[in-house]
Amino acid sequence: MFKPKTIFFEKAIENYELGKQLLEKYKEVPKVEIENHNNIEQMRKQENKEFLNLKRNLIIGVRKTHKFVENHKTSDYLVPYTSSGCTAACMYCYLVCNYNKCSYLRLFVNREQMLEKIIKTAEKSEKELTFEIGSNSDLILENTITGNLPWTIENFKNTKKGKLTFPTKFDMVDDILNLDHQGKVIVRMSVNPEDIINNVEFGTSRLEGRIQAINKLKDAGYKIGILIAPVIMVDNWKELYLELIKQLESKLSANVKKDAFFEVIFMTYSFVHTKINEEAFPNAINLYNKEQMTGRGKGKYMYKNDLRKDGEIFIRDQLNKYFPNNEIMYIV
C-alpha cells in the first residue's frame, strides 16, 4: 500500500468530493499547499538521483486541460483522465519523457467533469467510440488510492453509447471484479518476461500476478487485451519472449484464449531516460544500445528498421503458433 511522504495539493481540491475524501484519508501526512500542480518548483529543481524519492510524494489538483487526442489503435481518443504519472518506475516509461522528472503521481479530483465530457462525446457521436482513459498513468494502481475505477464504471455503465479502455501493469483488480460493467470496459494487461519485469519495471506487479489478474477479469466479463510491451531487445530477447508467449499459452484460461487480442510495441527510449536512469539507478542495466538504435526526433531513439522488422516477424510467428485464434491488432 502506497503511503505518501508528503502531499502537495491545490487549495481548490477542497471543493470536490474526492478532494475532501483524500484530505481526510491522508490527514496524518505532511502537506504543502501549491499554486499549480504543473509547476512545483521544489520538485522540479531536484536532481535526477532523487527520481525515486520524488515518486514517494503525492500531488493532488484539479485537471484544467481536457483535450481529447485522436487515436487509431485500440481506441478513438486518448482522454486526459483522473491521474498522470505513477508511483512505479519502469526505466523506459514514456511519461518520464513527457513530464521529465515530474512523472510522480498526480491525482485530479474533478472526475465528474472529466467523465461527463466522455459521456457527452460518446452520445453525440454516430459511431460507437472507444475512449482510452489510461494513457497518462496506470488506473489500477491509481484505484488503490482513489477508488476511481468502481466509481467510473458505475457511472458509465448506463450510457447509451461508448466504451472505455485502459492498460495496466498491476494485478490489484479485485475492486472491479463484481461490478455491473455492461461489457463497456476493455482492460489491456501489459506483460513482459519475468526477467525484464524484475530488472526494468521497478515497483510493478510480477508476471504471475498479471496473468492471474487477466483470468479473473475475463471471468468477470471484461473484454481483454494483452499488450506485449515494450519489447526490449536485450541479448537473449528472442528466448525470453518465446518463453513469455509459452507461459501465457499455458497459464491463461480457455475463456481468455477464446477472444483476447494482442498489441505489440517495441521499446522507444530517449536521452532524458538515459540521464535519469544513470543517476537514479546506477546499478541497473543500460537500455540504450548504440549499435541497435537510431534517432527518432530530438533526443529520442528507436530500434533500427532491420532489427524491428526481424523482431516483428519473430513475434508474429510465435503468436500465430501459440495463439492461432487471437487477433494481433498491431505491432509497432
Ligand code: SF4
Ligand atoms: S507502470 Fe506504466 S505509468 Fe507506471 S512507471 Fe511503469 S510504464 Fe510508467
